[in-house]
Amino acid sequence: MTISEEQLKQLVLKILKRLEEEEKREKNRLYMVCTSAWDERYYEFLEEIHKTGEYRVCPVIPDEWQAEGREACFRNFSSCEGVRYASQGIPSDLEDAVTVFPVVTTEVAVKTALCIHDTFETIWLAACFRAGSRILFLQSGLTPFSGKEQPAYQEQILSYYRKLLEYGIEIGSCKSLSRSDSFKSVTEKEKTSNCETHGKRLITASNVEEHASDGVLLLKEGDIITDLAKDRARLLNIVLQ
Numbered sequence: 001m002t003i004s005e006e007q008l009k010q011l012v013l014k015i016l017k018r019l020e021e022e023e024k025r026e027k028n029r030l031y032m033v034c035t036s037a038w039d040e041r042y043y044e045f046l047e048e049i050h051k052t053g054e055y056r057v058c059p060v061i062p063d064e065w066q067a068e069g070r071e072a073c074f075r076n077f078s079s080c081e082g083v084r085y086a087s088q089g090i091p092s093d094l095e096d097a098v099t100v101f102p103v104v105t106t107e108v109a110v111k112t113a114l115c116i117h118d119t120f121e122t123i124w125l126a127a128c129f130r131a132g133s134r135i136l137f138l139q140s141g142l143t144p145f146s147g148k149e150q151p152a153y154q155e156q157i158l159s160y161y162r163k164l165l166e167y168g169i170e171i172g173s174c175k176s177l178s179r180s181d182s183f184k185s186v187t188e189k190e191k192t193s194n195c196e197t198h199g200k201r202l203i204t205a206s207n208v209e210e211h212a213s214d215g216v217l218l219l220k221e222g223d224i225i226t227d228l229a230k231d232r233a234r235l236l237n238i239v240l241q
Contacts, residue, residue: 029097030055030177031084033124035105036062038070041141045102048174050079055098055177060084060124086120094131098177099124103141106157112167113160129167136170136177139231158237171235172205172228205232212238 030049034042042059049055059074063085071083084091091097101108101121108121117126128135142161145154161171170176201220203211205228211217216239219225225240233240 027054027056029081029093030057031060031091031094031097031099032057033060033099033101033121034062034065035101035103035108035121036064037103038065038068039103041102041138043073045100045138045174046074046077046079049177050077052178053079055079056081058082058084060086062120063087090124090127094128094133096133098134098136099128100136100138100177101141102138104137104143106143109137109142109164110157110160112169113163125169134170135168136172137164139171139173139235142171155237158235161235162237165236172231176228202226203229205229208232208238209236212236215239216241 032042032045046057046059049057057077057079058081061070061074061083065071066085074080074083108119108125111117111119111122112125115126117123125135145157165171201211201223203217203219203223203225205226208217208225208229212233215237217233218241230240232238
């Protein structure tokens with residue numbers, strides 16, 4: 001039985017389509033929630049996540065961005081699978097998806113910590129909590145202190161961030177989304193155990209609180225502390241000594 005050139009072409013296209021569908025199924029869905037104000041960090045995040053090739057990204061954007069042509073810009077990234085507008089509401093697959101906020105306003109952080117859900121962003125987060133889905137706030141997207149605030153104000157804001165961590169929201173970098181990084185976290189735990197056996201400690205972001213006491217983490221000679229652990233300590237207002 002001979003196959004014509006057209007039949008062969010159709011067969012190849014069918015195989016390629018099947019492979020593409022299988023690849024998509026293997027990738028996790030990631031919702032990138034954008035706040036009302038445009039920020040170049042949305043593009044920066046997409047560029048970073050595109051390098052991993054591990055996620056199907058769906059930007060969730062304000063309706064008014066349609067007139068600004070933002071949707072077309074997002075579609076230039078091959079990792080983007082369509083765009084979802086805020087008016088479309090909450091999707092049904094949050095349980096199996098990851099939600100990332102590349103930019104986090106102080107208002108969103110505070111309202112979420114206080115369980116006030118009266119904006120689209122906070123309603124989305126409440127839905128994530130109910131679904132038990134993973135949430136990541138990029139640390140680079142947090143609103144920094146100007147340095148002119150009173151210490152009491154800074155401490156209050158930091159207490160809200162600590163509350164978010166208690167809720168299970170992760171505050172970190174884009175690297176924490178990588179599967180290889182997740183494997184590394186498990187490996188780090190094993191190393192921690194081995195280091196402690198030999199009188200040394202490997203302090204990571206996942207165990208920095210365990211080694212702290214009364215807001216102070218005393219470092220011994222030979223201890224190893226990761227950069228992410230230092231960032232988490234600063235966020236939790238833990239002093240390294």
